[in-house]
Amino acid sequence: MAEIDDKIRCDACPVLCYIRPGMSGACDRYANRNGELVRVDPHVLLERTLKDGGEVVPFMNRAREWSGDIVNAPAPIVTAIGAGTTYPDYKPAPFIVSSEVDGVDMVTVVTEGIYSYCGVKLKIDTDRHLGAECATVRAKGEPVGHVTTGEYGSQMLSLGGVNHLTHGGKKEGRVTCETLLDLCNRKAVELTVDGGASVIVEAGKPPVVNGQIEERMRVGCGSATIGMFAKQWYGKVDEVVVVDDHITGVLSEHQAGKLLGARDTGIKMKGRRSTPGRYFHVAEPGTGWGGANISDPLEIVAGFDRKVAWPGMTMLMVSTTGDQHAFYRLDESFKPIEASLPENLRISVERIRENCEPALCSVLFMGGAGGSLRAGVTENPVRLTRSVRQALTTVTAGGAPVIVWPGGGITFMVDVTLLPDNAFGYVPTPAIVAPIEFTMRLDDYAALGGHVDHVRPLRDILAQHAKKTPDGIGATSAPERSEA
Amino acid sequence: MRMPPQQSRLADGRLHLHDGPIDLIIDAWGEASAVETAYAAACRRFATILDELCTELSLLRSQATPTSARPSGVVARRMADAVTPLCVARFITPMAAVAGAVAEEILRAMTTAAPLWRAYVNNGGDIALHLLADESFTIGMVDRPDRPSLIGRSAISGRDAIRGVATSGWRGRSFSLGIADAVTVLARSAAQADAAATLVANAVDLPGHPAVRRAPASSRDPQSDLGERIVTIDVGPLAQDEIDCALAAGLDEAERLRRDCALEAAALQLCGRTLLCGVGGAPRIGNLTARDSGKAIRFGELALGLHPVQVGRRDAAEIGGLDGHR
Numbered sequence: 107m108a109e110i111d112d113k114i115r116c117d118a119c120p121v122l123c124y125i126r127p128g129m130s131g132a133c134d135r136y137a138n139r140n141g142e143l144v145r146v147d148p149h150v151l152l153e154r155t156l157k158d159g160g161e162v163v164p165f166m167n168r169a170r171e172w173s174g175d176i177v178n179a180p181a182p183i184v185t186a187i188g189a190g191t192t193y194p195d196y197k198p199a200p201f202i203v204s205s206e207v208d209g210v211d212m213v214t215v216v217t218e219g220i221y222s223y224c225g226v227k228l229k230i231d232t233d234r235h236l237g238a239e240c241a242t243v244r245a246k247g248e249p250v251g252h253v254t255t256g257e258y259g260s261q262m263l264s265l266g267g268v269n270h271l272t273h274g275g276k277k278e279g280r281v282t283c284e285t286l287l288d289l290c291n292r293k294a295v296e297l298t299v300d301g302g303a304s305v306i307v308e309a310g311k312p313p314v315v316n317g318q319i320e321e322r323m324r325v326g327c328g329s330a331t332i333g334m335f336a337k338q339w340y341g342k343v344d345e346v347v348v349v350d351d352h353i354t355g356v357l358s359e360h361q362a363g364k365l366l367g368a369r370d371t372g373i374k375m376k377g378r379r380s381t382p383g384r385y386f387h388v389a390e391p392g393t394g395w396g397g398a399n400i401s402d403p404l405e406i407v408a409g410f411d412r413k414v415a416w417p418g419m420t421m422l423m424v425s426t427t428g429d430q431h432a433f434y435r436l437d438e439s440f441k442p443i444e445a446s447l448p449e450n451l452r453i454s455v456e457r458i459r460e461n462c463e464p465a466l467c468s469v470l471f472m473g474g475a476g477g478s479l480r481a482g483v484t485e486n487p488v489r490l491t492r493s494v495r496q497a498l499t500t501v502t503a504g505g506a507p508v509i510v511w512p513g514g515g516i517t518f519m520v521d522v523t524l525l526p527d528n529a530f531g532y533v534p535t536p537a538i539v540a541p542i543e544f545t546m547r548l549d550d551y552a553a554l555g556g557h558v559d560h561v562r563p564l565r566d567i568l569a570q571h572a573k574k575t576p577d578g579i580g581a582t583s584a585p586e587r588s589e590a
Numbered sequence: 591m592r593m594p595p596q597q598s599r600l601a602d603g604r605l606h607l608h609d610g611p612i613d614l615i616i617d618a619w620g621e622a623s624a625v626e627t628a629y630a631a632a633c634r635r636f637a638t639i640l641d642e643l644c645t646e647l648s649l650l651r652s653q654a655t656p657t658s659a660r661p662s663g664v665v666a667r668r669m670a671d672a673v674t675p676l677c678v679a680r681f682i683t684p685m686a687a688v689a690g691a692v693a694e695e696i697l698r699a700m701t702t703a704a705p706l707w708r709a710y711v712n713n714g715g716d717i718a719l720h721l722l723a724d725e726s727f728t729i730g731m732v733d734r735p736d737r738p739s740l741i742g743r744s745a746i747s748g749r750d751a752i753r754g755v756a757t758s759g760w761r762g763r764s765f766s767l768g769i770a771d772a773v774t775v776l777a778r779s780a781a782q783a784d785a786a787a788t789l790v791a792n793a794v795d796l797p798g799h800p801a802v803r804r805a806p807a808s809s810r811d812p813q814s815d816l817g818e819r820i821v822t823i824d825v826g827p828l829a830q831d832e833i834d835c836a837l838a839a840g841l842d843e844a845e846r847l848r849r850d851c852a853l854e855a856a857a858l859q860l861c862g863r864t865l866l867c868g869v870g871g872a873p874r875i876g877n878l879t880a881r882d883s884g885k886a887i888r889f890g891e892l893a894l895g896l897h898p899v900q901v902g903r904r905d906a907a908e909i910g911g912l913d914g915h916r
Contacts, residue, residue, distance in 0.1 A: 119610025119640060120641050121610050121640070122644070124812040124813055125811075126811070129810060129811065131611070132611035132811075133611035559602070562600070
């Protein structure tokens, strides 16, 4: 291989193609990836390693023969990525692979499903208010999903689904499909919530809310934070308020403070008291302190009972991530006056920050293997569902473990960060193309009406396809094609 | 490093030959020993075919003219013979027929070596057929390799003159000057079908249309036989009348080629619309029926060379693109 400018001369065959970066040669098998000649076979064979739930290593033809050992050896697994599909799927799936393992013929039915019924579930670690529940989430101005429940330290968004893909306008379907594809392929996507925030979401990366990177996920709710740090605060400060849009905690009233013998401070909180020292709805949701719409924490304090409070009393207000904090001392008129944070309290605030986990965006792809996809696997599609239910058949997506929903159909979710790069594709229908593999014993496969005639030994496929994957990453999105 | 040509038998018994950009899927029917002999002959002939072509690649990549030098290789000559009659007033290079010519040559080696009832050599969707009079094949058509589904099929009998099938379009492996999703051509030989499909696909066009993205072929592939010619990179949404207009231009070209006996029948696909040429009026030509929802057959993915290996013998023909009716 000789390099000429940015082009590579491929010498894998006598055609001797010059290949530009990002392009493949006449054969579509070799490509120029950033100046390096790489093989981009449609099939990606992964050697499952213990690291990272299936990190990919190059697999060469001359590599050790398949030993049949599924426990001790790094077993090459055939993934569906790049397998193509045969929609309509009453034809056998493109690759039905058999390999003999412990005398049992294992079958992996490898296909790429076209999912019109699919979407992503996003978990965005943030306390900031992204938008009201049920608010529409948009990408490029098109509705692509909605805000769903608020969960622990995070906001869930639900994107895609058949309604956005098929029921909206043509543009809505296209943009939804693009958004899902980008999210699944771990690209950053900007989403805006009607009446809410704009958020940049990228699987495995911190969310960026209204231009601000969310670094930490809350250590707990306001009440939990009180419980966790009460001992460290007791004796150093008279009152602590952990500001949280969901559950604000007040040390002197909280069970944790009571147990330590904390003195009443006469603090009057806004919002609704749930149980002693726990307040709901102290403000409106927002992107300020503790996910509330406040930048001055005193906004949530209604005042102090002069019969109970005393001048000189000290108070720490802190958010659930420790990102915001303020220290006050009551003056003669019982007005809190901000003062610098004493060193011994600064340590506790630092500790809150320290105990936060990094805030991340998680993207789960969710798709349903419809009757037709199942028919690619077996002549009797419902038996495949039953077989999955009976745990005779294992379902994976690009080699990654999936969560299969109970109930009808084979509806599964998979963490997109466990799949190799660019494992997802799309068709302009619009629908997402995602890999799915069904693995089972050959006799079970026969029993469920599998396309047994079409089973091909693993070594055949390896011999023909497993040259190597470029730098260990399954590049399956074929670069643009060119002619000899 | 030069990878040697590879041969392997698929689990269903078909023969897969691969060398550089060439992937052939071969199936033959006859006495068992005859089939084996034919396969052996195919392998022998295949061993040198790419090297032969590459020795005169620059000539084969040059525009064909009535006075062009005649290449010396057997396959190269098949290519030149297929394109030379078409080169007046049109741009075409012998490369337009390379896939079909290779398929034809391998099929010739097989049928010369042993008596076969029927056989096919499928070179990425460009297919050479061998049929005795009472034999037939059914061919499935796919317009979009990225979302293969059957859009039509054609039954070809040994009594028809058709011995070649080819599909061309901008979505395929090769560049196209036009915007057709796919043009499938039935012709007397695979090389002829290959060349004609290229020309008809080039003619399905809307010159200057803003929704069509184009770029010089050389910007994509420095060695393309199309040089600086502007090829189609992407086709955006088109109005119904624009689709009809583009297809009509392609149909004109198809009709001209049919009058010149360069093709027997053609199906032109663009944005889900299909126009047929040479179907219906002429009996015994393959019954191209658009939107046939019948038995599944396709060669879309094979046309892309993505899936040279497919499935079992019983359904081999369906999946590989050919379905036997004996």
